Amino acid sequence: MCGIIGVLGEHQAAPLMVEALKRLEYRGYDSAGIATVHEGRLDRRRAVGKLVNLQDLLVDSPLAGRAGIGHTRWATHGAPTVSNAHPHAAGPVAVVHNGIIENFRELRAELSALGVNFESETDTETVAQLVAHHLRQGKSPAEAAQATFGRLEGAFALALLFDGEEDLLIAARLGSPLAVGHGEGEMFVGSDAIALAPLTDRVTYLDEGDWAVVTRAGVQVYDKTNAPVERPVKRIAIDAARIEKGGHRHFMAKEIAEQPTVLGEMLGHYLDASGDIHFPDALPDFGTVDRLVMVACGTAFYACQTAKYWFEQLAGLPVEIDIASEFRYRQPPIGANTAALFVSQSGETADTLAALRHCKGRASHILSVVNVPESSIARESDLALPIRAGVEVGVASTKAFTCQLGVLALLAVRAAEARGRLDAAGVAEKIGMLRSVPGLMNLTLGLEPEIERLAGGLAEARDILFLGRGPMYPLALEGALKLKEISYIHAEGYASGELKHGPIALIDQAVPVIVFAPTDGLFDKTVSNMQEVMARHGQVLLITDKAGAARAAEGTWETLVMPTCDPLFAPIVYALPAQLLAYYTALAKGTDVDQPRNLAKSVTVE
Numbered sequence: 001m002c003g004i005i006g007v008l009g010e011h012q013a014a015p016l017m018v019e020a021l022k023r024l025e026y027r028g029y030d031s032a033g034i035a036t037v038h039e040g041r042l043d044r045r046r047a048v049g050k051l052v053n054l055q056d057l058l059v060d061s062p063l064a065g066r067a068g069i070g071h072t073r074w075a076t077h078g079a080p081t082v083s084n085a086h087p088h089a090a091g092p093v094a095v096v097h098n099g100i101i102e103n104f105r106e107l108r109a110e111l112s113a114l115g116v117n118f119e120s121e122t123d124t125e126t127v128a129q130l131v132a133h134h135l136r137q138g139k140s141p142a143e144a145a146q147a148t149f150g151r152l153e154g155a156f157a158l159a160l161l162f163d164g165e166e167d168l169l170i171a172a173r174l175g176s177p178l179a180v181g182h183g184e185g186e187m188f189v190g191s192d193a194i195a196l197a198p199l200t201d202r203v204t205y206l207d208e209g210d211w212a213v214v215t216r217a218g219v220q221v222y223d224k225t226n227a228p229v230e231r232p233v234k235r236i237a238i239d240a241a242r243i244e245k246g247g248h249r250h251f252m253a254k255e256i257a258e259q260p261t262v263l264g265e266m267l268g269h270y271l272d273a274s275g276d277i278h279f280p281d282a283l284p285d286f287g288t289v290d291r292l293v294m295v296a297c298g299t300a301f302y303a304c305q306t307a308k309y310w311f312e313q314l315a316g317l318p319v320e321i322d323i324a325s326e327f328r329y330r331q332p333p334i335g336a337n338t339a340a341l342f343v344s345q346s347g348e349t350a351d352t353l354a355a356l357r358h359c360k361g362r363a364s365h366i367l368s369v370v371n372v373p374e375s376s377i378a379r380e381s382d383l384a385l386p387i388r389a390g391v392e393v394g395v396a397s398t399k400a401f402t403c404q405l406g407v408l409a410l411l412a413v414r415a416a417e418a419r420g421r422l423d424a425a426g427v428a429e430k431i432g433m434l435r436s437v438p439g440l441m442n443l444t445l446g447l448e449p450e451i452e453r454l455a456g457g458l459a460e461a462r463d464i465l466f467l468g469r470g471p472m473y474p475l476a477l478e479g480a481l482k483l484k485e486i487s488y489i490h491a492e493g494y495a496s497g498e499l500k501h502g503p504i505a506l507i508d509q510a511v512p513v514i515v516f517a518p519t520d521g522l523f524d525k526t527v528s529n530m531q532e533v534m535a536r537h538g539q540v541l542l543i544t545d546k547a548g549a550a551r552a553a554e555g556t557w558e559t560l561v562m563p564t565c566d567p568l569f570a571p572i573v574y575a576l577p578a579q580l581l582a583y584y585t586a587l588a589k590g591t592d593v594d595q596p597r598n599l600a601k602s603v604t605v606e
């Protein structure tokens with residue numbers, strides 16, 4: 001949510017910052033802007049809408065200078081207008097910000113009383129005005145920044161640039177991630193390693209409450225008590241190819257297509273040749289855990305909801321799941337033998353992080369399943385298990401979802417083993433099933449032209465329902481989420497058996513109903529629910545296997561025949577048609593697949 005870049009370079013900063021903002025645009029794209037200091041003078045350019053508008057502006061009105069800060073915005077306070085776009089400037093300072101300054105109204109009132117005039121509606125301008133106020137009192141930039149940071153409440157990653165200072169950036173973080181990049185005679189600041197990857201592979205992650213004075217000679221970090229501290233410089237390895245589209249039209253298409261590969265690689269990481277699962281020693285002994293609490297947001301929550309079936313069915317382990325924004329405020333009691341597991345692609349989602357902090361000191365273990373190993377959620381966990389999906393850029397999560405499911409499936413098998421529910425042969429059977437999933441995904445990708453054709457029939461719908469039972473129920477929810485995120489068609493997921501308790505009132509011939517129904521123990525019940533829809537002229541798209549199609553395809557609007565897979569892990573394979581239907585429906589509607597309106601990939605505000 002909101003991307004930040006800062007550059008103290010050897011060459012012109014603007015082109016580097018625009019390239020970095022392109023890599024950060026997944027975090028927000030309501031407006032973008034940059035500021036530089038050139039010949040001692042601070043100047044800025046800002047434009048509403050996608051980054052391309054800022055690029056156009058810079059063609060007409062270039063910005064010179066080797067020192068600069070840049071920002072891509074996901075609006076929180078104030079509409080996406082030029083005056084609300086970052087960088088915000090006040091006298092001799094410019095500021096870019098990710099997060100929310102919760103006490104900005106008090107600060108604004110205080111400054112207004114001193115005669116300060118504000119030009120935007122944002123919380124961020126308060127930071128710039130407060131720094132400017134301290135500079136007017138005769139403080140140095142570092143003193144003014146320190147005095148300002150001490151007054152801020154809420155969540156922030158900030159980068160400050162000063163008039164007359166061509167070798168100075170000041171950065172701070174509380175709640176929102178920020179990293180400092182070390183170059184050769186150059187230094188950088190960025191929201192994440194993706195922003196910095198082509199610029200340097202040496203990165204210092206700021207800790208909670210840290211702030212930093214950055215010059216070309218290096219960085220001095222201060223902790224929240226303003227004491228100078230050393231933070232390690234880490235080598236990052238981000239394959240540049242993983243942040244390109246690789247010949248695909250969209251990142252989402254590339255990320256869907258990558259799934260067999262990244263899932264296979266992830267399984268190869270956690271499994272040895274003989275099929276033994278290797279998790280770090282810090283993994284809790286599931287044999288002694290009484291309860292597992294799983295918390296996440298969005299797609300990651302649906303991964304938890306799917307895994308609940310696996311932990312309960314395979315391991316007999318009671319599981320509670322919740323969305324993070326609810327969990328953190330209902331103050332659930334956490335028993336001493338409760339392990340808490342947080343699932344997050346970015347590892348930075350503010351609500352999930354807050355839920356994790358609520359469990360600290362209460363749960364017996366804090367585990368996380370993340371895609372970004374250096375993220376806040378990973379760093380604050382007792383043990384973080386990476387899903388190893390590689391950088392996911394498309395706002396609609398795809399490969400992260402299936403890799404989350406893969407890691408959670410391995411954990412459920414390990415828990416079943418530890419609780420004496422699966423013997424060696426049982427474990428080998430389940431691992432064999434998981435190992436077949438990448439191949440089944442490849443076969444499913446072969447159905448892409450067929451799915452594209454089916455999506456053509458969905459694009460005109462006003463409402464679409466998704467149905468599933470058992471582990472296919474969370475997939476129905478995820479299918480509906482994917483579709484509404486990128487095609488803007490209203491979609492809802494329901495447990496098939498719940499349909500008759502209300503949603504069936506929505507059914508008529510204009511409402512497509514997508515049914516996920518591999519042949520499993522619940523198949524006949526799901527088919528009965530499907531018949532109830534068809535009896536009311538609902539248009540059913542049945543997604544099933546060969547045996548299921550032979551038994552139930554008659555009378556459906558369309559039937560997609562999937563490769564036959566074991567029902568237990570079928571949600572991982574059936575995720576692909578859910579994703580592809582959303583993708584091709586969005587293409588048919590002409591929406592912006594990778595950057596859908598109003599959304600952002602990483603949500604670092606509550």
Ligand code: G6P
Nearest residue numbers: 297298299300344345346349397
């Ligand atoms: C945002 C994204 C979703 C994602 C959710 C949770 O809403 O648009 O795709 O599922 O955040 O993100 P996380 O990084 O915690 O998995």
